[in-house]
Amino acid sequence: MKSRLGYQIKNLDISDNFITDASGVKLAEAINSCPCLETLNLSRNTLTEVSAVIFVDEIRTHQRLHKLDLTTNLVPLRFIHEINKRCYQNNDKGDEKRVPNLRKALSKEVG
DSSP states (O other): OBOTTSOBOSEEEOOSSOOOHHHHHHHHHHGGGOTTOOEEEOOSSOOOHHHHHHHHHHHHHOTTOOEEEOTTSSOOHHHHHHHHHHHHHHHHHHHHHHHHHHHHHHHHHHO
């Protein structure tokens, strides 16, 4: 999501806000409109597997999201594991993209 000033959200912490599944589903569906979002903290809310299912699906296409914190919600552990697994896969994909750029930058400095 881009603001009027051109800033893009990379880290969003909306923990401890009594967020329910009604808002959780909308948040999950909106993460793909925030292409730079890397971390999302939704801990200590009242989300359940209803929201978690949508997050699992959305993380597949939002490959920059590296961390989604749903601790201290009502989300079953199997969804937490699946979300963590997908975020971990996103971390691996991000490293593949960053390492060549880092090598390129280092080679310019050395050479």
